[in-house]
Amino acid sequence: MAAILVVAVVLAAGVGIASRIETALSFGTGDWAAVRFTVWQSFLSSMFSVVLAIPVARALARRQFFGRGLLVTLLGAPFILPVIVAVLGLLSVFGRNGWLNIVLASAGLPTLSIYGLQGVVLAHVFFNLPLATRLLLQGWQTIPAERFRLAAQLHLTPWAFFRVIEWPLIRQILPGVAALIFVICLTSFAVALTLGGGPKATTLELAIYQAFRFDFDLGRAALLSLAQLALAGGAALVALGVIPTISVGGGLDRPQQRWDGVSRVQRRSDMVVITIASGFLLLPLFAIVLRGLIGIPQLPQTVWTAAGASLCVAGMSILVLGFLAVPMAGWIASKPTGSVEAIGLLGLSASPLMIGTGWFILINPVMNPASLALPVTALVNALMALPFCLRILVPRLRDTLRDYGRLSATLGVQGWPLWRWVILPRLAPQIGFAAGLTGALSAGDLGVITLFADADRATLPLQMYRLMGAYRMEAAAGAALLLLIMALGIFWVCDWIGRRYAAS
Amino acid sequence: MLRLDQLKIRLEDFQMTADMSLQKGRKYAVIGPSGAGKSTLLGALCGFVPLTSGRLFWQDQEITDHQPGGRPMTMLFQDNNLFPHLSVLQNVGLGIRPDLRLTDEDRTRISKALARVGLSDQTNKKPGTLSGGQQSRAALARVLVQARPWVLLDEPFAALGPALRNEMLDLMQDLVAETGAGLVMVTHAPEDVRRIADQVIFVGSGKAEAPQPARELMDNPPPELQQYLG
Numbered sequence: 001m002a003a004i005l006v007v008a009v010v011l012a013a014g015v016g017i018a019s020r021i022e023t024a025l026s027f028g029t030g031d032w033a034a035v036r037f038t039v040w041q042s043f044l045s046s047m048f049s050v051v052l053a054i055p056v057a058r059a060l061a062r063r064q065f066f067g068r069g070l071l072v073t074l075l076g077a078p079f080i081l082p083v084i085v086a087v088l089g090l091l092s093v094f095g096r097n098g099w100l101n102i103v104l105a106s107a108g109l110p111t112l113s114i115y116g117l118q119g120v121v122l123a124h125v126f127f128n129l130p131l132a133t134r135l136l137l138q139g140w141q142t143i144p145a146e147r148f149r150l151a152a153q154l155h156l157t158p159w160a161f162f163r164v165i166e167w168p169l170i171r172q173i174l175p176g177v178a179a180l181i182f183v184i185c186l187t188s189f190a191v192a193l194t195l196g197g198g199p200k201a202t203t204l205e206l207a208i209y210q211a212f213r214f215d216f217d218l219g220r221a222a223l224l225s226l227a228q229l230a231l232a233g234g235a236a237l238v239a240l241g242v243i244p245t246i247s248v249g250g251g252l253d254r255p256q257q258r259w260d261g262v263s264r265v266q267r268r269s270d271m272v273v274i275t276i277a278s279g280f281l282l283l284p285l286f287a288i289v290l291r292g293l294i295g296i297p298q299l300p301q302t303v304w305t306a307a308g309a310s311l312c313v314a315g316m317s318i319l320v321l322g323f324l325a326v327p328m329a330g331w332i333a334s335k336p337t338g339s340v341e342a343i344g345l346l347g348l349s350a351s352p353l354m355i356g357t358g359w360f361i362l363i364n365p366v367m368n369p370a371s372l373a374l375p376v377t378a379l380v381n382a383l384m385a386l387p388f389c390l391r392i393l394v395p396r397l398r399d400t401l402r403d404y405g406r407l408s409a410t411l412g413v414q415g416w417p418l419w420r421w422v423i424l425p426r427l428a429p430q431i432g433f434a435a436g437l438t439g440a441l442s443a444g445d446l447g448v449i450t451l452f453a454d455a456d457r458a459t460l461p462l463q464m465y466r467l468m469g470a471y472r473m474e475a476a477a478g479a480a481l482l483l484l485i486m487a488l489g490i491f492w493v494c495d496w497i498g499r500r501y502a503a504s
Numbered sequence: 505m506l507r508l509d510q511l512k513i514r515l516e517d518f519q520m521t522a523d524m525s526l527q528k529g530r531k532y533a534v535i536g537p538s539g540a541g542k543s544t545l546l547g548a549l550c551g552f553v554p555l556t557s558g559r560l561f562w563q564d565q566e567i568t569d570h571q572p573g574g575r576p577m578t579m580l581f582q583d584n585n586l587f588p589h590l591s592v593l594q595n596v597g598l599g600i601r602p603d604l605r606l607t608d609e610d611r612t613r614i615s616k617a618l619a620r621v622g623l624s625d626q627t628n629k630k631p632g633t634l635s636g637g638q639q640s641r642a643a644l645a646r647v648l649v650q651a652r653p654w655v656l657l658d659e660p661f662a663a664l665g666p667a668l669r670n671e672m673l674d675l676m677q678d679l680v681a682e683t684g685a686g687l688v689m690v691t692h693a694p695e696d697v698r699r700i701a702d703q704v705i706f707v708g709s710g711k712a713e714a715p716q717p718a719r720e721l722m723d724n725p726p727p728e729l730q731q732y733l734g
Contacts, residue, residue, distance in 0.1 A: 403584045406552055411650075412573025417603040425589040502589070 006324065009383060013358025014229075020222035020361050027223070033199060034207040035227060041117060041192075041203065042185035045124035046178045052125065053132035053177075054170060056277045059270035060133070061140040062258045071278060072137070075130040078281070080437060080491050082444025083127070083190040084461045085480045088468065089284030090114065090123055090195075092291060092477075099287070119195035120203075124188065128181045130281060135180075139173040140166075152259035161260050179239035186232045187351040190446040194465070204228040208353045212451055218361055225354035232351055285484075292481020295474040303479050306463035307486065309374060310443045313459055314490055316378035317385070317442035318435045325386055325434060329393035330423065333401055352380050356448035373452035377459065381442035389434040393427065400426040425502065432498015436491035444487045460486065506549075506576075506654060506686070511558035513541070513548055519556075520544065522712035524705070528653055531680070531687040532715055533697040536707035537732050542690045545705075545712050546656050549688070550579050562653075573602070577654035578647050582662060585643040586631040592618065592642045593627045599646040617645040621675065637668045641675070648679055655680055657689040673700055694733060697722060708732065 060072065078086065093099050094114045101111040114122065143165065151161055189205035196202060202210070204224055211220040359376055363369045369376075400423060408414065408422055424431070446461040453462055460483050467476035506526040513520050520541040526532060534542045547553035549560070551572040560568045562576050578599075586595045596614045597606050606614070618624055621641040631639050640661060647655055657676070661669045677700045680687050688705075691697060697704060703715035708728050725733060 404587060406550075406572070406579075406581060407584060407587070409552070409572035410550060410577075410579050411598045411602055412571070413598060413602040414573070421590065421594075421598070421604055422587060425587075 006328075006383065006386065009379065010355060012362060013355040016358035016361035017222040017225050017354070020219050027227070030199060030202075031207065031224060031227070034202045034204050034224070035231065037117075037196075037201060038186060038203045038205075038231065041120050041124070041201075042182045042188075044117075044121045045128060045185045046181035048121060048125045049128040049132045049181050050174055050178045052129055052277075053136050054174075055269075055273045056129070057133045057136035057140060058166065059273045060137055062260065063270050063274070065274075071274075072134075074281065075134050075137075077285075077488075078127045078130045080440035080444070080487055081127075081285075082440075082446070082461055082483050082487050083123075084194065084446050084464055085288060085444065085484050085487075086126060086284060087123055087191060087194045088464075088476060088480045089288045090119075090126060092287035093283050094119075094122065099283070115195055116198070116201045117196075120188075120191055120201060123191040123195055124181075124185050126280070126284065128184065129277070132177050132181060133277075135177045136170070136173060139169050143169065148258055148260065156260070158260070158263065158266060176239075179235075183232065183236050183239050186235055187228070189351070189353055190461075193446070193450070194468070204231065205351055205353045208351075208357055209450060212357060212360075218357075218364075221357045222361065225351075225357045228351050228354050288477065288480050288484060291474070291477035292484070295476070295478025296481060297478070298475050299478045299482070300475060302458070303460065303463050303467075303475070303482070306458045306460045306479075307482060309458065310460040310483070310486065311490075313374055313378045313381065314439040314443040314486075316375065317382040318439045318494070320379055320382040321385060321389060321435065321438045322431075324382065325389040325393060326427075326431065328386075329390055329397050330419075332390065332394050333397035352384055352445070352447035353451065355380050355383070356451045360451055369452050370454040370457055373449060373454075373457045374459075376452055377445070377447075377449045378442065380448045381445050382438060384445070384447075385434075385438040385441050388437060392430050392434045392437070396427055396430045397423065428502040429495075429498045432495050432501070435498070436494030439490035439494055440487040443490055444483060505561075505563060507561040508549075509559045509561060511548060511560070512556045513544060513553055514556040515544070515553070518544070520707070520710050520712060522548075522558075524712070524714040526654075526686060526688065526715065528686045529680075529684055531677070531700055531702045532689065532705055533701035533703070533718065534688060534690045534705045534707060534712075535692070535694075535697060535729075535732070540707045540709070541712070542707050543658050545707060546579065546658050546688065546690060549575075549654075550577060550656060551575055576652050577656055578650045578652045579656040579658065580643055580647065580660035582659050585660060586639055588631050591628050591630060592623060592634070592645075595631065595642060596646045596649055599650040613649055614645075617648040618642075620648060620679075621645045636664055637672070640664065640668075640672050644672070644675060644679060648683070651683050652685065654686045654688065657687070659690050659692070662692075669696075670699070676700075694722060 060068065091098060091114065094112065095101070096111070096113065098114070104111050113119075147165060151165060156164060187205060188203065189209070192201070192203040192206040193209065196206060204227060208221050208224045208228065211217045211224060356376070359380075360369050363372060363376075404422055404426070408418055413422060443459075444461055445459075446465060449459050449462050450465075453459075458466070460479060464476050464479040464483060467473075467479060505528065508522045508524050508526075511522040513522075518541065522545060534545060536542055544553055548555060551570060555568065558568075559566055567575055586592075587598075590598075593611075593614055594604060596617060597604055597610065600606070600610050600613065615624070615627070618627060621644050623638060623641050623645060626634060626638060626642070631642065634642065643660065655676075661672045664672065673696060676687070679685075687700075689696070689701070697718055701718040704718045704721045705715050706713045706721075706729050721729070
């Protein structure tokens with residue numbers, strides 16, 4: 001049922017798009033440039049993310065230091081960090097009047113520009129370097145302790161150690177991680193909207209938005225959506241086989257006992273790597289907090305209204321997801337193989353702007369799309385979170401059915417009582433986590449809302465974007481801090497409720 | 505009477521047959537080498553393992569296609585016999601009402617069952633806070649309130665120490681004697697067979713043999729059983 005709904009939502013968007021495709025319309029040079037840029041920036045982003053992740057993961061895997069656990073936990077934070085907040089943070093550090101340029105200028109060096117390809121890639125690396133590091137670290141964690149002991153016994157040189165133990169692992173994990181990040185970056189919109197733009201740095205998603213918003217050329221938007229679907233869907237299908245499972249559980253903060261990497265050079269280099277990486281991740285966040293504290297008192301009333309709207313959107317997304325993901329997870333878990341997980345992946349490859357465009361075309365003749373802005377945003381955001389939620393819920397549900405399925409069956413516990421007394425209590429922590437993730441992602445999303453909103457209706461990320469567009473940076477920073485607190489707060493509250501329910 | 509009429513089970517590279525009748529109130533031990541299909545046989549009786557052919561009767565009524573919960577039997581597994589997130593009371597209550605809408609009468613029955621197995625003071629605890637022996641007792645209390653004509657045991661006490669296991673087997677024996685239920689028990693231990701079984705079902709080389717009197721069989725085992733017992 002739920003799976004059918006997901007397919008229906010995406011299909012409806014497809015119908016809307018198809019109805020606007022005119023044969024006369026053809027792909028212009030600008031559109032080809034958008035395709036090329038989309039692929040190129042995704043490629044660069046994923047390459048930089050994985051290559052830089054190797055030394056970071058390596059250093060984190062073999063060092064124990066105060067704050068290591070916290071740092072590893074923080075590596076998960078960009079996942080729920082609203083894109084627009086991170087962008088503002090990056091602007092504060094790397095922007096025209098950012099900290100880096102101030103340092104460079106005072107040293108008499110030429111300043112750097114964050115806009116264009118380099119900015120888009122920088123932001124994507126900011127988001128995906130931690131993800132790649134976590135996935136690699138997860139791989140390192142699977143190396144049995146015996147192998148480290150054996151290596152210590154054999155007195156392997158650092159180079160031999162790398163070749164015998166680390167390189168085989170990297171070779172095995174890295175392609176999947178790179179593919180995952182590539183697919184994620186293909187559908188990136190908010191980063192391109194804020195840091196890209198112009199003929200040289202427009203992604204397909206941004207082109208859809210521009211055709212829609214500036215020219216109100218629905219035919220062109222539909223055509224671009226189709227191209228986006230083909231590109232991202234194709235890439236996702238190809239990558240499906242190699243994409244690793246995203247573990248959200250703990251265990252990563254437990255350092256392994258190691259005897260290698262004890263030389264002074266290695267210790268120093270690890271320290272430098274960890275310092276640079278944490279600086280890269282933490283400085284923008286620090287900037288947000290610092291500037292936001294100054295900005296919060298200056299927030300206009302519209303920001304508070306928008307914050308309320310965002311809370312509603314997040315709440316609706318969580319509800320939709322509860323009705324979608326939990327039954328779907330139950331359905332998938334009862335099947336021997338997980339081929340149906342592909343439906344969740346459909347949400348990953350079907351871009352939000354594409355779905356938004358389709359729905360806009362369908363709704364437009366019937367009523368004012370702006371009046372449906374918030375519900376549509378909530379629905380699409382829930383859909384975007386679906387693949388991640390399924391990956392969180394399904395393994396636990398499979399375990400539950402494996403461990404308690406027979407017992408439930410002999411007792412005749414089935415249907416609603418099975419959910420009420422067995423599945424939901426066993427799944428409470430995972431459901432809380434998934435709900436938190438969905439709520440945080442939804443509250444922080446700057447995507448479909450840009451298509452549907454009018455002057456009166458906006459979510460907090462959109463309102464923040466408008467403030468940035470009007471160069472009211474202090475207020476924008478205040479809104480960013482508010483959004484950051486909201487996203488983290490929603491996540492924390494949901495996660496906490498889930499855990500508490502499980503514990504009681 | 506529980507009648508296994510020409511049962512045939514085939515799973516990938518495994519197959520076994522069974523054709524026998526089991527009398528209510530008797531105690532049967534299922535023994536045989538690992539991998540011969542002891543647990544599979546119990547799973548088939550309970551409805552977890554699909555039958556390739558053959559039929560299953562309980563008192564002349566066919567139950568071949570009944571759901572596991574709709575069969576005249578209750579089963580204790582090797583592990584996971586209790587839901588860790590539910591209290592002892594709720595775990596036992598599920599044996600009476602699968603939707604846990606317990607009436608006062610139900611609660612009285614549960615209290616009596618818990619008193620019978622010596623767990624009166626553990627009613628509202630979670631299984632995780634109980635000892636291994638207490639957990640077994642809680643599961644037995646549920647068997648008691650279910651009061652099905654057959655109790656199937658798939659080595660549920662295997663993880664307990666010898667003394668505790670004997671204690672549980674004795675309690676089990678007392679309970680089935682009180683309810684008049686029949687018992688089918690998978691075991692590895694010849695001493696368990698001597699301790700409680702009336703009859704022995706030997707499972708070996710693709711076939712579950714018809715039950716034979718326990719004492720005579722154990723005192724005078726045929727070659728295949730002799731080889732297993734060593």
